[in-house]
Amino acid sequence: MNSISQHKSSAFEKFASKVSKAAGSTPAFIGALFLVIAWAASGPIFDYSETWQLVINTGTTIITFLMVFLIQKAQNKDSLAIQLKLNELVASNDLSSNSLVDIENMTEEEMIIIQKYYHHLSKLAKKDITIRTSHSIAEAEEVHSRKKEKNNKPNNTKKPAKSTTKKITKK
Secondary structure: OOOOOOOOOOHHHHHHHHHHHHHOOHHHHHHHHHHHHHHHHOOOOOOOOHHHHHHHHHHHHHHHHHHHHHHHHHHHHHHHHHHHHHHHHHHHOOOOOHHHHHHHHOOHHHHHHHHHHHHHHHHHHHHOOOHHHHOOHHHHHHHHHHHHHHHOOOOOOOOOOOOOOOOOOOO
């Protein structure tokens, strides 16, 4: 194992992750529903008093307040993990722009410029009659050949991957 995968999460990080997963589960929903039904059923016993109402209001407010922070902590970690995975994909693709690796730190105006580029690219793709035009067998063969050439270069330290696909022939 490398040193990254051996890194231990903080106790709060583990706690936040477990609580947010548990809070989104079916048993948690059923439990919360049961508590609300029990509270509502106890209304006549407590003569629907202000204290009876205060119990549910206070309880839900406290739980909501704490859950916001726990869920946000778990969401921040998940968001960072997704961002890093996307960065790896962008950085590993020879045809993609490396400027996208750090896009979350760009200004909104810079992002709008990049969005216009992709919008224009989308318009060009929509001009094609069908998806087969833009995602053809010829295109797939060209991409495969490019990758094969790259893997066979003497300076490349990567071992070429074993190909398990059959050659597609046109009739």
